Amino acid sequence: MTGPDRREPGAEVPLKFALMLGNVSGDDADDVLREFADQVLTEHGVPALRAEVEALRAAAAHVTEYRIPCPGHRLGVGADLIVQRMPTEDRWAIFNPNLDSPHRVWTGAQYERIGTDIYRREGFRWTRQEALDLAPGLAEQETARDRAWFDAVRAGRTPR
Structure with a gap:
């Protein structure tokens, strides 16, 4: 036709x-x-x-976790951010396992520890699409943070 x-x-x-x-x-x-x-x-x-x-x-619809690569990070795939679904609801969190506590999630302004700084429900605050949209930018920021830390260590300065 x-x-x-x-x-x-x-x-x-x-x-x-x-x-x-x-x-x-x-x-x-x-x-x-x-x-x-x-x-x-x-x-x-x-x-x-x-x-x-x-x-x-x-x-x-059954996916519960996504790995978001941090491009150029010295740890490679070990530095991936984790977008994870809350087991009981369709709410998502963005975990950064590269920080001092692997249970730190992005709250929109900074990373907070679930269970210490914020309640679990506050950490799982995003829709899947919101989390997947935010994560690549956060991955680039994580790479920049790690490079600054590593450069400071190399220069003999105490990193923050």
Whole structure:
């Protein structure tokens, strides 16, 4: 089936779709793209791909921990920040195991110890997406903190 709003396999994105995206707000763009993807998948016989995507989405709902690499950190994968789900609720925390207590979580302003400085519920304050959005920036900050500490040790200064 072809026409101005349909595409053959391997064809360019239809002009109508490109124009449609130009007139769509950012909030609606995901819906438009999803609708277009559904149309392409349905028309070109790729229901198996759709089932695979849905299976991956369902599996992602069961993930309880993500490891976020600290790029360039001298400890490599041992320095990963940990985004972890609270076992009893869908609340997430960002742990930094590189600090003096591995139970320190990001509270939005600084790292605090769960159980000493704050209650567990306060530490698990993020949605999964919020935690995953924040963690890469925190990982870069952790690498910078570690480099400053290591440079101070090398220079013979007492690090803080």
